[in-house]
Amino acid sequence: MNVAQALASATAELATTSPEPEVDAKWLLADVLDCELTRLILDRAKVLSDVQCQQYHDFIARRAAGEPVAYITGRRGFWSIELQVNTSTLIPRADTECLVDYALQLSLPAKASVLDLGTGTGAIALALAAENPSWAVTAVDKFAEVVALARANQQQLQLKNVSIFQSDWLDSVDGEFDLITANPPYIDSLDPHLAQGDVSFEPKSALVAAESGLADIHTIARGARQHLVNGGVLVVEHGYQQGRAVRQIMQDYGYDQVETGQDFGRNDRFTSAHWRVNLP
Ligand SMILES: C[S@@+](CC[C@H](N)C(=O)[O-])C[C@H]1O[C@@H](n2cnc3c(N)ncnc32)[C@H](O)[C@@H]1O
Structure with missing residues (x-):
């Protein structure tokens, strides 16, 4: 899964529970990849490692359950x-x-x-x-x-x-x-x-x-x-x-x-x- 695919699928997953699904999906992926938000645009084709995929999946599940983004990322x-x-x-x-x-x-x-x-x-x-x-x-x-x-x-x-x-x-x-x-x-x-x-x-x-x-x-x-x-x-x-x-x-x-x-x-x-x- 690359950055663009991860963002698209997470945004869809958060659509019914988050007031800002795309924004949340980006902040959480930037945290997993330890990068600035702008890098997500520049690196759309970058492939996530298995560890990064799993962590992102966990983060999105927590956000879908309502947990605030800041408590998930800790910052x-x-x-x-x-x-x-x-x-x-x-x-x-x-x-x-x-x-x-x-x-x-x-x-x-x-x-x-x-x-x-x-x-x-x-x-x-x-x-x-x-x-x-x-x-x-x-x-x-x-x-x-x-x-x-x-x-x-x-x-x-x-x-x-x-x-x-x-x-x-x-x-x-x-x-x-x-x-x-x-x-x-x-x-x-x-x-x-x-x-x-x-x-x-x-x-x-x-x-x-x-x-x-x-x-x-x-x-x-x-x-x-x-x-x-x-x-x-x-x-x-x-x-x-x-x-x-x-x-x-x-x-x-x-x-x-x-x-x-x-x-x-x-x-x-x-x-x-x-x-x-x-x-x-
Ligand atoms: C609305 S939060 C504000 C936190 C921070 N100042 C901010 O603006 O993000 C209120 C803070 O007051 C603290 N607090 C509640 N009762 C207090 C008390 N009796 N004496 C001192 N701090 C208290 C809480 O622990 C909490 O951290």
């Missing part, structure tokens, strides 16, 4: 970096890059101190640290296996300006920061999307929060006030229907300049707020 591109992923935490989403883009455009000190809460793979923290080697980035997650994953990504990317440790939100965090970012769990436990598609394979610990999905955002907004410098900024990702509620939470906790940003689909996706100059 996902985010911003300018590639991250290892596993089932301990969320697969980084492209829409979270909009939060990263926003954070990078803030007027922060050259040696800004940054905290990322619920770091998961380290996506936000490591993307910011890679863009700004002079920033000191701290990243925390509640779960030891998630912290281990984020540290593995940090080591792979050789980012020396990042410190990663275990903390239940801000409980084990000391100090003040110019910027605090968070992409916390924000889905209501009864949301039907939890049982659908890639999300159904991801851990509830990364997805679900009480109080209609807003409980963790409350905790973060309340606690961040003690850890932001005067004029420091909090940026929190949330669901596309939660913009108004999150702005209200920020205002109720006394933040200024509260505004919501959109994702690539122009849906409300994150809200930023400045901690005012004089602490209460």
Whole structure:
């Protein structure tokens, strides 16, 4: 079987189960062949070895059963970096890059101190640290296996300006920061999307929060006030229907300049707020 035949048969096999059968077939074959996607076009006639055929067959069977491509390959591109992923935490989403883009455009000190809460793979923290080697980035997650994953990504990317440790939100965090970012769990436990598609394979610990999905955002907004410098900024990702509620939470906790940003689909996706100059 050559590359063109493998792609055609895998695309057909995924047609009824994947929203993007051809894209998935290509990513998985590129992983098996350890090559760039473009090589699949250039090497259409290349014949797969028996081992490669078997591995591709296994990958396609797992994808046909619904498993996310990123959990099958164990990696996902985010911003300018590639991250290892596993089932301990969320697969980084492209829409979270909009939060990263926003954070990078803030007027922060050259040696800004940054905290990322619920770091998961380290996506936000490591993307910011890679863009700004002079920033000191701290990243925390509640779960030891998630912290281990984020540290593995940090080591792979050789980012020396990042410190990663275990903390239940801000409980084990000391100090003040110019910027605090968070992409916390924000889905209501009864949301039907939890049982659908890639999300159904991801851990509830990364997805679900009480109080209609807003409980963790409350905790973060309340606690961040003690850890932001005067004029420091909090940026929190949330669901596309939660913009108004999150702005209200920020205002109720006394933040200024509260505004919501959109994702690539122009849906409300994150809200930023400045901690005012004089602490209460
Ligand atoms: C939606 S995922 C976001 C992961 C990553 N920041 C990203 O954007 O891809 C939420 C993360 O918050 C972590 N988390 C959940 N509850 C937490 C808590 N109480 N304290 C710290 N982290 C928590 C989860 O383990 C998960 O990694």
